[in-house]
Amino acid sequence: MLNIRGATLVNGKQCNIVIKDRYIQEVTDDAVRGGDVISVPEGVFVSPGWIDLHTHAFPKFEPYCAHPDTIGYKSGVTTVVDAGSCGADDIADLYELAQDCKTNVLSFLNISRIGLKVLNELADLSTISPEKIYESFQKYPDLLVGLKARMSGSVIGDNGLAPLHMARSCATTLHKPVMVHIGSAPPKLRDILEVLEKGDIVTHCFNEKDGNNMFMDEPMLRDALQNAIERGVYLDVGHGTSSFSFRTAQRAKQENIPFQTISTDIYERNRVHGPVYDMATTLNKFLALGYSLEDVISRVTEKPAQVLNQPQLGSLEEGSVADLTFFKVEHTPVDLIDSLGNNLHGSVQIKPYAVVLGGEYIECNTSYELKKSH
Ligand SMILES: [Zn+2]
Structure with missing residues (x-):
């Protein structure tokens, strides 16, 4: 069992996500005991x-x-x-x-x-x-x-x-x-x-x-x-x-x-x-x-x-495949470019740093680390 503690969803709601055998078992406000625990720091978002x-x-x-x-x-x-x-x-x-x-x-x-x-x-x-x-x-x-x-x-x-x-x-x-x-x-x-x-x-x-x-x-x-x-x-x-x-x-x-x-x-x-x-x-x-x-x-x-007609993906509903993306949203300016070479100025940047895939927690190419415990 993998227990994602203190996840912030994109709607701002905080919750704990419990994963068992590659599937989402529960998304709950209650503290859940047991299994490996990933503690998500404040300001970090978790999405499907x-x-x-x-x-x-x-x-x-x-x-x-x-x-x-x-x-x-x-x-x-x-x-x-x-x-x-x-x-x-x-x-x-x-x-x-x-x-x-x-x-x-x-x-x-x-x-x-x-x-x-x-x-x-x-x-x-x-x-x-x-x-x-x-x-x-x-x-x-x-x-x-x-x-x-x-x-x-x-x-x-x-x-x-x-x-x-x-x-x-x-x-x-x-x-x-x-x-x-x-x-x-x-x-x-x-x-x-x-x-x-x-x-x-x-x-x-x-x-x-x-x-x-x-x-x-x-x-x-x-x-x-x-x-x-x-x-x-x-x-x-x-x-x-x-x-x-x-x-x-x-x-x-x-x-x-x-x-x-x-x-x-x-x-x-x-x-x-x-x-x-x-x-x-x-x-x-x-x-x-x-x-x-x-x-x-x-x-x-x-x-x-x-x-894709794959309802088991892209969702945090109970029974969905437990694929998750962890990311920060940083308020830092960024210059963006389209395919024609035109520029657009942004003030917010999404930065992914970890995923859960098939029930396994894996870090992306990043130095940022989540606190992991057993
Ligand atoms: Zn193509």
Whole structure:
């Protein structure tokens, strides 16, 4: 048994969290005796473990790759979701890697069997094999959460919406969502949105790319976006090297466009050299944009759990998986940068320093230590 004593939740409430056999047994005001005790100092927050819905966690495919534990628990993230690095040809390798990681790994399978081995993986429709896709989902039901289709001009060649229609058809058979990457047209964002169904995900939602962002001057686009949101299509940030604009995010906030999840689209280069760096930095950007701490944390915990249809994650309810993230919120100025090189000044910084994963307490890359006793 592991006993987290004096945890402050993002709503300000203080409690004790009791973990048994990798699951949350109880969240209580009462003192609980026994087991290992982690005493949480004042001012330290505890949330359900963070979930990063869009990462590249498959080290084999350079340059769009990173090790799951580097972008995972060492950065305060307890679940990384690989967003289509692998197709059916390599998913066995990702599964093997996931077995050796502390961080939970989930994956959206690239509908192209070759995945990100090339950067135009949907230019040749013969690489989309429904049989291979179904076979992968049969073999790895705990790893695969949906399909990924990168629908931008440079990826699909002359194929128009065909790859997306094929993805949607496979997703219907599998009863899984499609995560769609939006980038430069063609195809037009409006046409992409019209194919999507309840539970599907649009990633890179706050990009500012020419001719394909949500605020460009395109007849019917706003209607298509509104209809998609009303149908239950989710919007995901997917920051990435070139897909996150403060201007787009600010305008979306002014216009109350709902988005579900904050994710990084992290891989080695944008982790080391920016503009992503890590999940905490991405969360700091949303605090600087004026979202509350509760709002921001829900978009890396309960919201992605809902999008992934994994209700045992992202929650402190009794019986949930006992993944937790411990972090401080420091009131220190910070200069933040988006994918276009624009600056935004923040005054608050989230700093993760420990997680509980599978019932085990593990420190992140930090010198800060909690008081631990038996
Ligand atoms: Zn990506």
